[in-house]
Amino acid sequence: MVTLTAADVTAAAVRTAGRVRRTPVLQVGPALWLKLEQLQHTGTFKARGAFNRQLAAQEQGELDPRRGVVAASGGNAGLAHAHAAAELGVPATVFVPETAPAVKVGRLRALGADVRSVGSEYARAYEAAVEFARERGAVFCHAYDQVEVAAGAGTLALELVEDLPALDTVVVAVGGGGLFAGVAAALEGRARVVAVEPEGAPTLHAALAAGAPVDVPVGGVAADSLGARRIGDLGFDLARRTGPVSLLVDEDAVRAARQDLWSRFRVVAEHGAATAWAGLQAYEPRPGERVAVVVCGANTDPSDLR
Structure with missing residues (x-):
């Protein structure tokens, strides 16, 4: 079985140096940061x-x-x-x-x-x-389930731990699992990963319950970016290896999180990216826990943001 390791992510960081943007972090609380990956080329971490x-x-x-x-x-x-x-x-x-x-x-x-x-x-x-x-x-x-693709996504986690050496937890949205796999591999043994999914596309949550990747019905407001029908093999393998916190959030929470990111921080996020921020409504950090939330994309129509 093909696996993904921290070494793959490190190699990706070297290979892509000068090709991708090093995106900034924004502190939004005493121990809370946003990784502004929506500023990446083409508006998402996918680059x-x-x-x-x-x-x-x-x-x-x-x-x-x-x-x-x-x-x-x-x-x-x-x-x-x-x-x-x-x-x-x-x-x-x-x-x-x-x-x-x-x-x-x-x-x-x-x-x-x-x-x-x-x-x-x-x-x-x-x-x-x-x-x-x-x-x-x-x-x-591949869109997500390929070692080089997932390893490239994981390079944002290397930037995070360089900027925030004492980081405890990274919160990411999950669709097909490429971003999750890359981040989990990069942080294996170093930090916790919280994997957040909308209830309308629970690929990782369903796979963990079933013990293997399974097809799930896909729908909802975040389906345009988190609309994979099943978690990729790399994402599932990393979930079994690293034991992430797996959370589901509802449609209303995703919509509210997207509006909240704009209202409070003037950060434009697509619904898939806002899913990670919505996860903070269900995840309660320990006292002093240092948490970074990845805002993974901004390809959205901003006309309904108030």
Whole structure:
């Protein structure tokens, strides 16, 4: 079984140096900080994994400058891989469901990606991307369940412990589990991870209850970014190894958390990112516990923020 280690995350930090932004931390309480990862390229943490995946493939001689990379995603992962490919000067093909919002398709094309609409669900777009990689020789880039992708995401945790050496706990939102896996691997034996999911997409929570990854129904306000139908193998493996605190939050809590981040700190967050902040309503830190919450993305319509 493929595993993810702290060494993979350290290697990713070296590989992506100068390619990704070192995002700031904002202290919002006596022992509480926000990791402002929504300021990353393309507006989410996904750029870290995209660069690490593509640069690693380049190092290994797998990245043909004519064939480039391929991904399946109408959202944040697709944008990140398209951005990284443009920076590296290689073509990117992104398969999206026919239902993908026109604004996201437009952003992908603006980044130079060849966008191909296939099927009504993400699963069909994913199958088409895998087939394209096999037939054309393009490097396949997973949205979350790939060692290089998850290790790249974990580099934000290395920044956190450099900025906050006495950090006890990091709170992250979970969708497919790439961010969680990277952060948990980076912090294994060093800090606790609190994994927060919306009730409408409880991939990790359901897997822990079942003892294995299982499909779950997906819906709700955060489904555009936390809409994986099951936790990835890497995320589940790290959960078994590290024993995170697993929390579920409801729709109202996610909406309120998004508004709270804006009202109190003027931080724009998509609903998936606000899910982590909502987790603080269910997680009670110990006295003096130093906690950082990852605001992982800002790709949202801010017009309803007051």
